[in-house]
Every structure is written in structure tokens, then in C-alpha cells.
Amino acid sequence: MLIACAGLPLILATAEVINDRRQVLSEARRNILVMLDTIHGQAEKVFQFQALALGAAEHQLRGLSNEEIRANAPSHHAVLRRLRLYADEQLGIAVFGAEGQVLVDSQRPQPLQAVNVSQRDYFLWHRDNPGTQAFISRPTRSQVDGSVIFLITRRRSAEDGSFLGVAAMIVEQRSLLQYWNQAAPDRRGLVSLVREDGMILARRPPVDPESMPRMLPQAPLFRATSNGAERQVIRGASPFDKVERLAAFRRLEHYPVNVAYGIPVDVVLAPWRRRALAYGVFAVLTSVALSWLVQLARRRTRELSDLNASLERRVQDRTAEIESGETRLRLLAREVDHRAKNALAVVQAMLQLTPKNDLDAYVRAVEGRVSALSRAQTLLSEDQWRGASLHALLQAELAPFVSDGDGEFDTRAELDGPPVLLPPAAAQPLAMAVHELATNAVKHGALSVPGGRVSISWHLMGTEDAPASALRLRWRETGGPALPGVPMGRGFGSRVLATVVRGQLGGRLSQSWLPDGLVCEMDVPLLSLRKQSEPSPSRAA
Structure with missing residues (x-):
């Protein structure tokens, strides 16, 4: 029973991944x-x-x-x-x-x-x-x-x-390329015009005409044209660039010329690989959660059985205890499922947002963001998921960057604001946002030089009916390298920050690149996030 419960999510995820791949290729x-x-x-x-x-x-x-x-x-x-x-x-x-x-x-x-x-x-x-x-x-x-x-x-x-x-x-050739770029704007797609003897008349990506390029006999498309497999999608690697593609060809009527089009297999399967990773993570976490719940249920059932056997004279009282325990168990199972789904969503978003073009940088970025989530998780756990102190969260996220070496908080970071208890739905995204700002400050901003400082201030905003319905947090850097103005391009950290503040928190974000450092302001709607953190009727039922 335990093995079946633990393995079922993996089996279902594997079947879904296989079916998804088949549909993507089709x-x-x-x-x-x-x-x-x-x-x-x-x-x-x-x-x-x-x-x-x-x-x-x-x-x-x-x-x-x-x-x-x-x-x-x-x-x-x-x-x-x-x-x-x-x-x-x-x-x-x-x-x-x-x-x-x-x-x-x-x-x-x-x-x-x-x-x-x-x-x-x-x-x-x-x-x-x-x-x-x-x-x-x-x-x-x-x-x-x-x-x-x-x-x-x-x-x-x-x-x-x-x-x-x-x-x-x-x-x-450029007139053909112009049309191809309009009709098939994804430049990773192969388009070629080839004589039946293999001479390439035009190609995207292009090849040098001085080399009189011909399709080699072992090329998949050349074999397909030799066999007359018109409009049949084949799979193989091109001898020119070693790229594996899905491709097909058609012959021009009355002319010994073939037109071919193909797409790299890596491009076709890239979305599927991302989904397969998400399916795998979800299946593993679900299997772990189910295994733990089954073990807990078995242990609790055994304990209740022993208790009934030894205390038959108190059947009525113990029956109430059993019913109460089963109710608590169901609530606990639903709550664990809810927390697991939330954790999976955050991890999945983090993995998708982190660039993967450099393995070492990818590992460091993922480790930093996982550490930020872990610190927020610890603060929430200490308060039994009722919320997290904003001051404690900021100090925990900045400590790895401004610690004086002995574990003490350095004065290079100044925190100023009233006590604020963040709802669980706001704690982890806000921790991620502060982590991105601190990482940017260490790489490019005030914390990248000895004399730089970071000042974080905040206050509550609201109306007469809801005096503390929103939080305004201001991050300011001083003493860092001189900034020439607004950056020409939008960096990855800025995209992550915007995704977290606007997408996950539903707040507002503004950034100003002053000569002496970055100023970033965030408005976080605490009232709506508190409602998200409260158990819904379906979870509490």
C-alpha cells in the first residue's frame, strides 16, 4: 500500500511526460x-x-x-x-x-x-x-x-x-531570404532551395557560395529526395552544422529543384523539457508527502486500535477522541497538500526565471534563491505560519551580504520602520525581491565597494476602514559606483524583481537610477495577501 501510494504520482507523471512529448512532436x-x-x-x-x-x-x-x-x-x-x-x-x-x-x-x-x-x-x-x-x-x-x-x-x-x-x-538570394524571414520569422528554422543533384541554390542559415555547397549523400534530406519521400517529415542531423532537425521537402513542378523546411529538435522539445522538469518535481514532492501521510495514518490507526483494546470501559470517551483525531488528520493532510503545492509553484517559477546559459552561474543563482526561500520559510515556521516579522526578514536576507564576518549584522545596511507582521503569502516573494536587490548591490551597486551603504525604510498605508492595508518599502543605495543613468537594457535581476513584485505580490514597483545609487520603491497590498493566506472554505472543510 505504501509503495503504491508513493509510486503512483511518478507513474502518472511519466505517462503524462511521454504523452506530452508525442503531442509536441506531432x-x-x-x-x-x-x-x-x-x-x-x-x-x-x-x-x-x-x-x-x-x-x-x-x-x-x-x-x-x-x-x-x-x-x-x-x-x-x-x-x-x-x-x-x-x-x-x-x-x-x-x-x-x-x-x-x-x-x-x-x-x-x-x-x-x-x-x-x-x-x-x-x-x-x-x-x-x-x-x-x-x-x-x-x-x-x-x-x-x-x-x-x-x-x-x-x-x-x-x-x-x-x-x-x-x-x-x-x-x-537575398530576395528569397527576405520572404523566408517574413514567412518563417524564427531564424532557427532551416529553409533551403536545392537542385536535385544536391547543389544548394539558397539556404537559411546561409552557406558560402564560393565553396559550391552540395548536400552530402549521407544527409537525411538528400536521402529523402533520392527516395521520393515528398512531404514526409524526417529526423536527422545536417552535415553542415551538425544540428538535428525535423524537416520535409517538396519538389517544384517542371523544375529539378526541391524546397525544404526544418526546425531544430532542441527548439521543438525545449517547452516539453521545461514541463517535464515541473512534472518530475511535482511528482517527487507529492510522493514524499503521500508517503509521510500514509505512514502517519498507519501509525495513528495502530495507536488508536491499541488504545481501544486497553480502555474498553471508556469506549464512549475514546470514540470521541478517535473522531477528533481523524478530523485533525484530514485538516492536516489538506494543509500539507496546500503548502506543498505553494512550495512547488515557487520552486518551479524560480527554476524557470533563472537563466541557464552558464551552469556555474545557474547553480549559484538557484542556491541563493533557495536560501532566500529557506530563510523566509524558517521565519514563518517559527511563528506557526501566522506571519513573519518584516524587520527580521530583511535582516535575515541582508546578513549574507553585509555580515561583519562574526555573524553580526553590519552597519553598512540600515533598517528603519515600524513593526510589521507580513502574511505568509507576502513573506516568501518579498524575501526573493530583497535577495535580488542585495545580489545586484553586491555585483554592481553600493555593496560592491567598501564605502557603499544600503538604507531600507518602510511605513504602512491605508484608509480609515483599513489603516494598514498596504506597505511601502524604499530601498536606497549610496556611496556606490557612479551611475550614468537608466541602463540601456533590462537586466535579468530587474525582470525577476518585476515578476515578483507585480506578478506574485500584485504590487507596484518603481526604480530610479540616481548618480549616487539605485532607489527602488515597492507598494505591497497587505490586505489582499492576508486574505490569500487565510484558509479557504474548501481547505478548511
């Missing part, structure tokens, strides 16, 4: 396919437009020799320019002669004479392969401005079939 696969269809649709439009644009350019120049095209370049440029404007200037059109020189383009009325493409892959391919088949070049850097481009080209032939040159649609 949802990620659906989202990947939706995003893939969106990106695929845009790529289809780009390639469809190039076919129309190249057709229009060929119609404009049909039957003209290269000399005739060059002689009337401004007029032909105007036609190509209108096609470029129709595409929102996202695409360029150029016509090259048999020697690789530019005859006319959509960018300039007079083409650049310094540009020559006679050694580019598409030019050599069309020179050696008669016909009207389109060719998609590998990515390269433009000879004009150095931007990364790839070209969709067609051969220009004379009536006798001889080679006249190449008509090309120029696709700038």
Missing part, C-alpha cells in the same frame, strides 16, 4: 508541413514568373542578331525593365552574347562592358547543348555588386541552330 510535424507549403508556393511563383519573363524576352529579341540587339539596347532595356518592375524588382533579366558579353539587361540602359560570363557553368552548358531546355546555375557572386545569385537560363540560337548566347533570369 504538432511540430503539422507546423513544418504548413510552413513548407507556404514557402513552396512562393518558390513556384518565382519559377513560373521566370518562364513567362524569359518567354517575353525571347519574343522581344526573336530574329535579331547580337549586333542589332546591342545597337538598340535602350529600347530593349525598357521592355526588360517593365518585366523587372512587374516582379517588384525582386528578379533581374540579362541577355548575353556568344562571347559571354552583356547585350542588354533590365538594370541599365547601357550594359556593363566589364562583365563577361563565358566561363560560368550555365554559359558553357548552353554552348555545348543545343535546344530550348532551361538550366539552373549553381550559386555565385554577381560580377556587378558581389551579391549572391543563381540564374535560370535558356539558350539563344540562330535559325541555323548556331549558338547566339544566353537569356538569363537572375534570382538574388
